[in-house]
Amino acid sequence: PLKPIIAPSLLACDFSRLFEESSSVLSADGGASEWLHVDVMDGHFVPNISIGSVVVSSLRKALPQAFLDCHLMVSHPEQWVDDFASAGASQYTFHIEATTSPKGLIDAIRAKGMQVGVALKPGTPASSVFELCDADLVDMVLVMTVEPGFGGQSFMSNMMPKVLELRTKYPALNIQVDGGLGPSTIAAAAEAGANVIVAGTSVFRAPSRKQVTDELRDCVAK
Numbered sequence: 001p002l003k004p005i006i007a008p009s010l011l012a013c014d015f016s017r018l019f020e021e022s023s024s025v026l027s028a029d030g031g032a033s034e035w036l037h038v039d040v041m042d043g044h045f046v047p048n049i050s051i052g053s054v055v056v057s058s059l060r061k062a063l064p065q066a067f068l069d070c071h072l073m074v075s076h077p078e079q080w081v082d083d084f085a086s087a088g089a090s091q092y093t094f095h096i097e098a099t100t101s102p103k104g105l106i107d108a109i110r111a112k113g114m115q116v117g118v119a120l121k122p123g124t125p126a127s128s129v130f131e132l133c134d135a136d137l138v139d140m141v142l143v144m145t146v147e148p149g150f151g152g153q154s155f156m157s158n159m160m161p162k163v164l165e166l167r168t169k170y171p172a173l174n175i176q177v178d179g180g181l182g183p184s185t186i187a188a189a190a191e192a193g194a195n196v197i198v199a200g201t202s203v204f205r206a207p208s209r210k211q212v213t214d215e216l217r218d219c220v221a222k
């Protein structure tokens with residue numbers, strides 16, 4: 001059985017208190033989650049700017065054990081592999097829409113010792129990553145459940161057939177969902193076969209971050 005993994009998205013945290021916010025959700029530091037999801041936006045691939053490798057580097061120094069799950073919503077993912085590796089990123093997830101040579105990019109990510117994820121915008125079909133998955137080149141597929149760019153949007157339940165299609169074809173693959181996940185939407189995602197859950201608003205704005213995280217994980221584990 002696939003391991004359930006909860007990855008709170010820092011996009012919803014108070015950036016003026018980045019260390020406290022990060023450690024509050026990580027299991028190794030008294031929180032409850034396995035991963036930390038870091039949304040990187042370049043104002044070009046998506047209509048917003050967020051954070052880059054400089055911040056990842058600081059996070060890595062402050063949280064040596066954390067799994068830093070970096071989601072690159074950028075136009076030239078090839079350009080930032082070295083910087084994110086040096087900064088201490090654990091996983092580098094690029095968008096399939098943003099590159100014409102995914103295999104070369106994957107080789108570069110692996111050569112730097114990071115895990116590899118590939119992300120799909122809502123309009124991109126599952127079949128766009130079949131070749132990569134068939135060749136066992138990626139550790140994770142990220143199925144976006146909102147249009148990338150902003151936190152706090154509504155979950156697109158019409159992405160669940162895409163998750164189910166990937167889960168049916170690849171029983172052992174980490175499948176991540178990102179956007180609008182919380183206690184009221186987790187059942188649909190879990191049912192479709194997602195095992196890695198990004199949650200920004202629902203975790204960081206909750207009265208008890210631990211309680212929500214545990215609730216999400218329990219639902220995936222069922």
Ligand code: DX5
Nearest residue numbers: 148149151152179180200201
């Ligand atoms: C959207 C980001 C998501 C987002 C999730 O572009 O990739 O990670 O922060 O936030 P919520 O959980 O609030 O939808």
Ligand code: ZN
Nearest residue numbers: 039071178198
């Ligand atoms: Zn994300």
